[in-house]
Amino acid sequence: MINQSFEQRLLALHYVLPIPLNRLQPLLQVDPELEECERMHIHQLSRLLNLTHEKARKFKESYIKALGTPLIQAYITNNITPLPFNHPNYPKQLSTLYDPPTMLYAKGRLDYLVMDHHVAVIGARYASDYSKDAMAFILPPLVKHDVVIVSGLAKGADAMAHQFTHELGGKTIGVLGHGHFIRYPKENHALYDIMEKHHLTLSEYPPYVTPQKWYFLMRNRLISGLSRAVVVTEAKEKSGTVNTIQHALDNGKDVYCVPGPITSLLSLGPNQSLLEGAKPVWNGYQIIEELQGITARK
Known part of the structure; x- marks a missing residue:
């Protein structure tokens, strides 16, 4: 209590x-x-x-x-629920981080936080149609098996992941790098309406806090921290997405990368991560098999 x-x-x-x-x-x-x-x-x-x-x-x-x-x-x-670090709905997986949030501010479906499986799907802000095509193979099996899709509500691949999950009738969590009174980027205004009405948005910052570059880097550790696995569609060699990959690897999470064409700069991040030990992925059932294996071993 x-x-x-x-x-x-x-x-x-x-x-x-x-x-x-x-x-x-x-x-x-x-x-x-x-x-x-x-x-x-x-x-x-x-x-x-x-x-x-x-x-x-x-x-x-x-x-x-x-x-x-x-x-x-x-x-x-303002329909915002504060979740202190000792709250029953505070995600236990975040408690294992070196620097867990003192407080989370949640808006929407709190039950998403206590579901069994969360998988992050992330990628470049200027993602191409290749990310959409990849998600068409990866997201439907995850949604079918009731996996909650986590992403960062940025433009590009993050927005694609949230929107596609919603269209599939799935569940998704958007982790913000600012407070709930801010909607950033402006291109995602309509997506915020969908997320707040049907899904969950989450921030470690009080509602008044405005976006800052380093807040998004801090947000990345929550995206990977919430998730059992991280899926990357496209990313430049040096980017916030690669920063999230590093957080995931540091915390023992599985990282799946979509192999990309060598002619694309947005393939450098995933392809380099594959060289460093990430798993190649081309179908969501690969991830489901791993998640089911984790559940069976418990």
Whole structure:
């Protein structure tokens, strides 16, 4: 059972300092219920949160102000469900990350988070029709076997994966690199409507947070962290997609890459990953067989 007083204090803290749980742990070890935080000396806060003296002072002022703000009611009004790290619906697989989210903000189908199998399908922002063609072979078997498709709600391959999964009657989660009050990129505005009405969007940032380049890199670890496997259709040799591949490999996840034509720059990422140990994929049933094997071994 969630301690509501602790949740309110954690929401206030995260509203003004949205940092991962590993950076918050020194404070929680000293003040596990956050009952003393608002009374702590600036020097102590500075040390525990690894902030400069001036940033610690501003944090304390903002935190005390946020404690008096009805954040939970504001989130409920906007159909946003906050999930602290100790919430029953907080995905257990994220807890194994080096830097798990302190808080998740969810909008839509929360039940998607506790389903058995999640597979990420990602690729280039300027994906070609080759990604669409590949997904036509890969996604239908996954949807048929009730696998939840995870992607980053970016334009290109991510949008294709969400849209195609929806059209197939499947389930999909969009992981954002910003807060829920922002819809980015603008090309995906209609897709956001579909995702929020029928599926799930998820962020580790409070709703007001605007997109920043490094937030999308942070988001990538959640895409791979949520998923048992990561599928890559197209990607440049150096890209956010390759960054997600690295997160997946670092955390022991299976990576499947669609082999691509050597004439395409968007094949360099998948082809290089195949050379480094990723598995080639051309049909979703290859992934289903592996997932069923994992379930059978449990």
